[in-house]
Amino acid sequence: MSPPAIRAVIAPVTPLQQNCTLVWCAKTMKAAIIDPGGEVPRLMGALDQYGLTLEKIWITHGHLDHAGATAQLKALTGAVIEGPHRDDAPLIAGIPESGARFGMPDARSFEPDRWLDDGDRVTLGETEFEVYHCPGHTPGHVVFFHREARFAQVGDVLFQGSIG
Template structure:
């Protein structure tokens, strides 16, 4: 009997920091090459998850510059000898102040400049996988999301959550801009697209368009 084929992409969520941020280890099943998305802290926990899956990390990806997503990106990248890609350069000010922001939350923050800033239309690779990059400002000005269309999966950081949306009451947040990012960038990916948010459980766009009190079709047409 033949073994069932592996999906091209697999992912595991590793909650990190006291803010329970969803750091995600994403890998290509054909090559077992991986990326760590948003390593905000708890490096030992992240490395244990990587070891448990038997994958080799080839890069760090960032959706945005908030402390719980980016605080320990630099130490982890240095430890693994890999590059950091993302977010958009409009979040440079957040990466520059990670140490100060970390002190406010009791989280280690190490300032850095990524090896590659990302813009709309870029792609990032993980092994044989190619993910599309979309600019999704609103929660932060330089927020980006990653979409693997063949797997119908998006990594959306703090743009959208199950039943909610990203906060815009932080510095340089913009609520109308956030809603536009969801409607103009996420919804066109398709209702069947599943997403991993920066906090809380995964969901899919169909469910959110039907039930999310902030961005359901009914809420937006009211």
């Protein structure tokens, strides 16, 4: 058996305890933070702890608790922002307003480097993930899926049954 190509840890962030995921390519140690809702210093500490370089910021959807710290993380690391689907653009534009309402005044809106669409693929180090557009919870919600590792970051989408 070959070792898994990817590894992942979960860190609950924000007063809403959203599950932010740190995932990385085991060979290159290049990482993606999926759904950085907040607590950037803690996320930076986790990168240090595992010896990782942040390559990507992946966003499943434009809600405050999933995307509120994206701009801050981008400014600190220069990582490439991928996702969500373009249909969440109005939600992302509204992040500062919902941040003010939910006690997260530092939350900012942002412009992704790449909007994602159903069937897209995103790379991380030497690995590749599939992208699914799953509207419902929000119009532009996407899911990141690594087939061999049976890893799925589903954001706030609930699946009937299971995938993989």
